[in-house]
Amino acid sequence: xxxxxxxxxxxxxxxxxxFWWGSAASATQIEGAADEGGKGKNIWDHWYETEPNRFxxxxxxxxxxxxxxxYKEDIQLMKELGHHSFRFSISWSxxxxxxxxxxxxxxxSFYHNVIDELTAAGIEPFVNLYHFDMPLAxxxxxxxxxxxxxxxxxxxxxxxxxxxxxxxxxxxxxxxPIVPVEGGYxxxxxxxxxxxxxxxxxxxxxEILSNAKAIEAYxxxxxxxxxxxxxxxxxxxxxxxxxxxxxASEIADAFFNRSFLDPAVKGEFPSLLTDILKxxxxxxxxxxxxxxxxKANTVDLLGINYYQPRRVKAKEHxxxxxxxxxxxRFFDHYEMPGRKMNRHRGWEIxxxxxxxxxxxxxxxxxxxxxxxxxxxxxxxxxxxxxGEGGMIHDDYRIEFIKDxxxxxxxxxxxxxxxxxxxxxxFMDNWSWTNAYKNRYxxxxxxxxxxxxxTVKKSGYWFxxxxxxxxx
Numbered sequence: 001x002x003x004x005x006x007x008x009x010x011x012x013x014x015x016x017x018x019f020w021w022g023s024a025a026s027a028t029q030i031e032g033a034a035d036e037g038g039k040g041k042n043i044w045d046h047w048y049e050t051e052p053n054r055f056x057x058x059x060x061x062x063x064x065x066x067x068x069x070x071y072k073e074d075i076q077l078m079k080e081l082g083h084h085s086f087r088f089s090i091s092w093s094x095x096x097x098x099x100x101x102x103x104x105x106x107x108x109s110f111y112h113n114v115i116d117e118l119t120a121a122g123i124e125p126f127v128n129l130y131h132f133d134m135p136l137a138x139x140x141x142x143x144x145x146x147x148x149x150x151x152x153x154x155x156x157x158x159x160x161x162x163x164x165x166x167x168x169x170x171x172x173x174x175x176x177p178i179v180p181v182e183g184g185y186x187x188x189x190x191x192x193x194x195x196x197x198x199x200x201x202x203x204x205x206x207e208i209l210s211n212a213k214a215i216e217a218y219x220x221x222x223x224x225x226x227x228x229x230x231x232x233x234x235x236x237x238x239x240x241x242x243x244x245x246x247x248a249s250e251i252a253d254a255f256f257n258r259s260f261l262d263p264a265v266k267g268e269f270p271s272l273l274t275d276i277l278k279x280x281x282x283x284x285x286x287x288x289x290x291x292x293x294x295k296a297n298t299v300d301l302l303g304i305n306y307y308q309p310r311r312v313k314a315k316e317h318x319x320x321x322x323x324x325x326x327x328x329r330f331f332d333h334y335e336m337p338g339r340k341m342n343r344h345r346g347w348e349i350x351x352x353x354x355x356x357x358x359x360x361x362x363x364x365x366x367x368x369x370x371x372x373x374x375x376x377x378x379x380x381x382x383x384x385x386x387g388e389g390g391m392i393h394d395d396y397r398i399e400f401i402k403d404x405x406x407x408x409x410x411x412x413x414x415x416x417x418x419x420x421x422x423x424x425x426f427m428d429n430w431s432w433t434n435a436y437k438n439r440y441x442x443x444x445x446x447x448x449x450x451x452x453x454t455v456k457k458s459g460y461w462f463x464x465x466x467x468x469x470x471x
Contacts, residue, residue, distance in 0.1 A: 013409045014470040020420025021466040022083045022123070023442065024374050026131035026175065027091035028061050029429040033068035038104040040097025041136040043143075044432070047191040059435035065427055066451045071114050074453070078426060079121040081442060081459045082466030086118060087126035087303070087373060087422055089175065092135050092156055099135030100152045108163055115167050126373075126422075127164065128172040128230060129157050129214065132180055132190065132432070139192065144180065144203040147287075150210045157214040161221050169225030172303055173214045175373075176232045177207040177260055186326055189433065197325040198282055205284035208263045212297040219297075229264045230303030230373045233257050235356045236310045239334045244314035248331035251276070252312045255327040265302065265365045267295035280325065302361070303373030305424075306354050306404075308347040311336050344380040344438055349400070355407035358416040367417045375404050376424035378431070378438025382456075392444050392456040401458070402471060409470075423462070427453060 028034075034045050048060035067074055078086055092099060094107035118125045130153070134143045143149060157173070183190025185200035211229055218227045234256060238249035254273040262270045268291075277283045313334040340349045354372065361368055377400040385393045401423065411418055427443035430436060436447060442459035446452040465471045 011468050011470040013406060015405075015409065016412065017469070019469070020085045020124070020371055020422070021462070022085035022087065022126075022420070022422045023078070023424070023426040024087040024126075024422045025067075025425050025427075025429060026089040026128070026133075027094065028064070028131070028133045029425075029431065030065045030067040030088075030427070031091065031094075032062065032064040032066045034060075034062045034064075037068065037094065037110060038097060038106040039091065040093040040099070040104075042091070042093045042133040043136055043139050043191040044133060046136045046139075055433050056435040056437040059430065061430055063447070063451075064430040065445050068110065070451065070453075072117055074427065075114070075117045075121050075123065077443060077453065077455070078118075078123055080463070081455065082463040083121075083123050083426075084466065085124040085126055085170075085420065085422070086426070087128060087172075088114070089128040089131040089133075090160055091133055092130065092153075093133065095159065096135065096152075096156055097137075099138035099149075100155065103159060111164065115164055119167055124170065125168050126170045126172065127160070127168045128175050129153075129160060130173065130177075130210075131175040132183075134180075143184075143192065144206045144210075145199050147206060147209075147285075150206050150213060153210045154213045154217055158217050158221065161218055161223055165221070165223055165225070170301070171218065171223070171225060171227040172230050172301075172373075173211040173227065174207060175230040175303075176305060177204070177211070177229070178232065178256055180207070195324045201277060201282050201284045204259060205286070208260065208294060209290060211264060211299075212294045215297040215299065216293065226300040226369075228299040228301030228303060229260070230305060231257070231260050231264070232305040232307070232374075233261060233357050233360075234306070234308065234310045235353050235360075236312055237336075239311065239313035239336075242314070245312075248312045248314045251330040252310060252327065256310065261365070263294050264299050265368055267298045276330070282325070300369065302365075302368050302370040304354075304357055304361075304370055305374035306357060306372065307345075307375065309350045309353045311348075342377055342379075345378045349377075349403075351403045351407050354404050355411050358408070358411035358418050359414070362411075362414075362416050367415070369417050369419060371418060371420035371422065372404075372408060373422050374424040375401070375421070376440045378434075378440045380438050382439045382444065386444075390454055392454070394456045394458045397456070397458040398461045401462075405471070 044061045052058050115125050138149050181200050181204045185194050215227050236249040236252040238245035254270050258270040311334040312331040319329050377397050382392050425440045428439040428441040428445040444454045
């Protein structure tokens with residue numbers, strides 16, 4: 001369909017002029033070249049070497065989608081598919097192989113080239129500094145458990161601001177900082193696979209502190225753009241309006257959402273959470289001046305990742321007092337009867353959740369400027385939907401995006417300060433321990449054919465939608 005033809009289609013859901021249409025990705029998940037170009041090892045390289053069986057089909061981060069080699073062609077394709085912006089992350093260990101010390105010039109040049117290529121294509125670079133990929137040398141001294149790592153992160157952030165700040169005007173400190181806490185220290189799905197609630201609390205606290213310190217550095221260095229954080233704000237829905245179910249949902253919300261949302265946006269921790277931590281004897285180690293620093297350095301912009309809701313109910317079985325402490329001490333998970341599912345990922349699909357998040361930000365967080373920084377649908381075995389012309393007909397993904405955007409549109413009508421929508425992700429990528437099991441991209445990546453790219457039906461649909469400003 002030509003551009004002119006596309007424009008004649010009636011648009012029922014029109015989005016504001018200048019809405020940020022694009023997609024999101026992360027360094028470890030797309031770059032490949034894990035041991036090339038002077039890059040040091042991160043925790044994923046190390047974990048794959050030591051326990052390859054933990055990764056789907058034994059596929060590690062070495063190869064992935066080869067963006068390190070093919071970024072020019074990929075960015076050209078982004079332009080063709082109507083991207084206004086693209087969010088990616090910088091690999092800390094590609095810039096600083098040991099996480100600190102001397103800058104790896106080859107790594108620095110790579111990101112210079114990517115940013116220049118995006119700018120030349122008219123695509124705004126949104127740059128995130130940390131996406132789960134701690135340099136191994138720093139993990140060896142405790143990673144986020146160790147306050148020294150906060151200082152190294154700030155030095156790394158300052159380097160990025162100085163190197164790229166002339167062209168990058170939208171920065172993020174962390175993506176989903178709750179995930180390294182959950183995965184690494186509560187539930188054993190990320191390295192270092194410890195089950196230790198006190199460490200989990202300290203890791204979360206140091207991430208929050210590093211966010212505030214990086215924001216402080218950005219402003220001190222005269223950064224003239226916006227700096228924010230990306231949070232997977234997952235609404236916690238109670239099973240019923242029974243006071244105990246409601247209380248359970250409020251506690252889950254405090255642990256998993258407000259723990260980062262409140263300090264990032266309001267500069268303070270929710271008392272519900274700090275009271276629990278105090279009562280249970282798990283408060284983090286806080287140094288004098290920290291809380292003032294966090295209060296003074298809140299975000300300009302919030303990225304929201306939304307995939308699924310969290311449903312909880314009052315605790316029905318007494319926890320084993322000798323089992324490791326986890327937030328589930330205060331609630332049980334609940335499966336809503338008749339829920340709509342993405343069976344491939346095992347996740348509930350609940351489109352209204354995206355609206356509830358935006359309304360919560362409007363009503364309780366000063367209607368902070370925000371955007372949907374990730375939303376998407378992972379599907380296994382997409383090859384079976386490939387038609388004769390070679391295109392994957394992923395109508396389910398188009399429906400998924402539409403059904404979420406309808407609720408984003410409603411939130412805009414009701415005054416939400418939401419400025420954009422980024423799909424996870426541009427092209428099929430390596431997904432942590434799941435590797436390439438579920439495919440999320442607008443563009444298919446064929447690992448058996450040297451990473452060959454083919455645009456899926458959703459990619460062409462997205463192009464038309466961005467041209468029309470809606471659907």
